[in-house]
Amino acid sequence: MATFRVRQKTDRAVLPQQLALEFESADNPGSRDETGLEDHHRVVPGAGHVREETRTVSPGGAGVTLNCRVGEEGRESHPYVLVLDKHHHPLQPCTPARARKLLKKGRAVVHRHTPFVIRLTDRTIAESEVDGVEVGVDPGSKHTGLAVFTMQAAERRARFAVQLDHRGAIVRKKLGQRAAYRRRRRSKNLRYRAPRFLNRRRPDGWLAPSLRHRVDTTVSWIDRLSRWAPVRAVHVERVAFDTHALSAGRPLEGAEYQQGTLAGYEVREYLLAKWGRCCAYCGASGVPLNIDHIHPRSRGGSDRVSNLCLACVPCNRTKSNQPVEDFLAKKPKLLARIKAQAKSSLQDAAAVQSVRWVLWRALDARLPTHVASGGRTNVNRTRNHLPKSHTLDALNVGKLDVVTEVVSTVLVAGCAGRGTHCRTRTDNHGFPRLRMPRQKRHFGYQTGDLVRAVVPGGKYAGCYTGRVVVRSTGRHQIPTPAGPANTSYKNLTLLQRADGYAYTSRAEGRL
Template identity: 50%
Template sequence: MAVLVIDKRKRPLMPCSEKRARLLLDRGRAVVVRVHPFTIRLKDRVGGDTQPTRIKIDPGSRATGMALVREGGDGTEHVLWLGGIAHRGHVIHDRLAQRRAARRRRRSQLRHRAPRFDNRTRPAGWLAPSLQHRVDTTMAWVKRLRRWAPVTAVSQELVRFDMQRMDNATISGIEYQQGTLFGTEVREYLLHRHQHQCAYCAGLSGDPVLEVEHVHPRSRGGSDRVGNLVIGCRDCNQVKGNRTAGEWSEALGRRSALDRARKANAERISAGKRPSLRDASAVNSTRWGLFHALKATGLPVAAGTGGLTKWNRQRLGIPKTHALDAACVGTVEAIEGWSRPVLAIRASGRGSYQRTRLTRHGFPRGYLMRAKRVRGFQTGDHVRAAVGTGKKAGIHRGRVAVRATGSFNIQTPNGVIQGISHRHCTLTQRADGYGYHVQPKIAATKEEAGSKAA
């Protein structure tokens, strides 16, 4: 992995090799600025010649691949740095759901409190917080790489998923405008599809009240798509509760005819449930927001398609990963140096304002410490712990979770090491809201190497 370099006045220079960076550090000509990504600052140099470099982005719903490449004159690109960002949109979604539930409880169960002002306006281009997080995180790393490398252009895979074709492969023509519910309503459509009977018990429970029921519960991320809806009686709906159809079928026995019918129908419904299109919807929603944010940086922005990325990857014999997909974005003649380690970046946040834990009934269970730092460390710092003796002897590197007692936990790529004293810890990098670990480089297989040679 290339080492990022800045000059004496913190202006970006061309990245160098690990060997050259080690010589500069040993001779006292450079100092370490960051460990992840590894960046050094030259102490005796101001300015210098640079070459065109480009940031290439492969945006995704759960992870985004990024690549820093040097552009050659003949269309060949030399990969300098690879990174993969793991987003935390699902965490943000769950936190907002908890806040919404607490707000409703305060206004209804405790005492009625009308909203004091209407601050729920949505300007043009508004995205949900869980989606806006993906754009903000990607832009944050674009700005970081611009500080540490002489970036002259940006490329983005501007992919758009055809969600209707993903749901129905034979759709064509005017069917795109009609949709599944053409000429009917949701409840009437579901009643007709299930012949006015409960989809689980087929009327054996005797409950005449039929309701619209979610196969995958909304409280657990289920959507309101027709493929996730069935007609169920109130009795089956309440017994099923907050479980998916598959989980309910596993919990049901075969003691009665009603249980056997419910189990068989729940298994059939779970097996026939259409795949979720949540990830495709997230990419479709954020692609233009990211593109406009990249244009606002003032750099030339090139957009490529997903089909072109896949064609470049297969033509050049490159394995499929998020970071290597980013390197294949756009018009590419050849790619050199792609077999290198990847910096895995996980968005972890900067902590929580919550000062207590709650029981399942909503009552406080102990209180968290008020101090942010303990013995000079805070949760999220990257440390190196050298333990000499005992069961935990060895060198441990990772993110630290502090305790008031001075006995810390360290999150390493191999797991959590508990009970490490602060005396063994050395700070390597302050907390910045991300967790890091370096993934080993991926070598080409025999088939890929053969296709590349051909």
């Protein structure tokens, strides 16, 4: 069992987390600010000796130096390779080095390019030892984190991570445009078309298309991972924010999450996301942040979330109990921006709140699904000294003691769609600009296919890999570091058919 020794402030305003936030602020005379952070010492059990190292951890992953004792197992590794047997049944993921050996010896073939999956040619699942993996899900409004990990006695080792970028805002925009086109038909000198927006009965549990998209894409990726890896269970975070608790401006009676040591977590975590984890007045990041009342409480200000912002300790002390109009009298643009941002809606929080139970039911119908709170995720991530990200939150969802391994690279899957039914393109004024061909595939390629281009000469000579944009002339477009390049379809090699996603990768935070 891992042992954690954390020396923390006893002030009720400081949570045991990297992002120090205080309810006590300088706009109330006589209140005290906590500005220090204590050192966190962690012992991770390893197979051998233990090494000493100094690490920097803070709201953005930098700023506070911590002295940690990290075992040999606490390390960062490359993402594992997903493996299938010769009958396409999922096996235990293997290391990249072992995958290269299997491919070199001819014992495996490439089953899929992105995510990279190999298929063994000489082994079945009956001949293999499969321990299974589990998947953590951190649902969000714009991004959802997925982490594949192995579980051994409450110790987690990450094997693969995916950040799913939703396109709910684009779906909402397209539906608004379609509604505008249909309304226009009723006011023009065209054949009368009766309105039909009230003659369709919505079934129970109906979600708006932009919200349904978030559920469908998340469930679709769980199904994909289940086909490529032996997934045994799913851990999903319910929600980090409660819009009712945020809007009430007062403690809600009978709510368990407001009675324990994580009281006020929803407000604090929401403010961190709303203000970008930086000071609203000076923009400082990577420093301890206080919760500040825009209109001071001593002058009649309320505790509603629309009256709260983040402030670093110097700004909070300088502002004290001044009205924000006086404090920013010489910065009218900043004052206008803060007031506008403070009144922004709870749209993202409401989106996550609306789909949480639908997502849980959909996942539970497929695999054993364990539900956890956002407070537990935050404490787990902080205890393991991990920076804030969707995939690392997914890795820390649920009950665990220690994370002994994280992946160095995260696969980012952006929902790019599968094309459009519209046969024209319009200009900024709505007039048709050009007509689209009725067929999507030209010379064997379709827009969105993952290809490798070998350009023999010219300005864009070289070898490139990316998503192709096809043209009926055969001069397809491929992305290059110097910009999009047009090349003949004869120079392209198909790697993977379009599946509605655009794939990139990014480096993940260190353990």
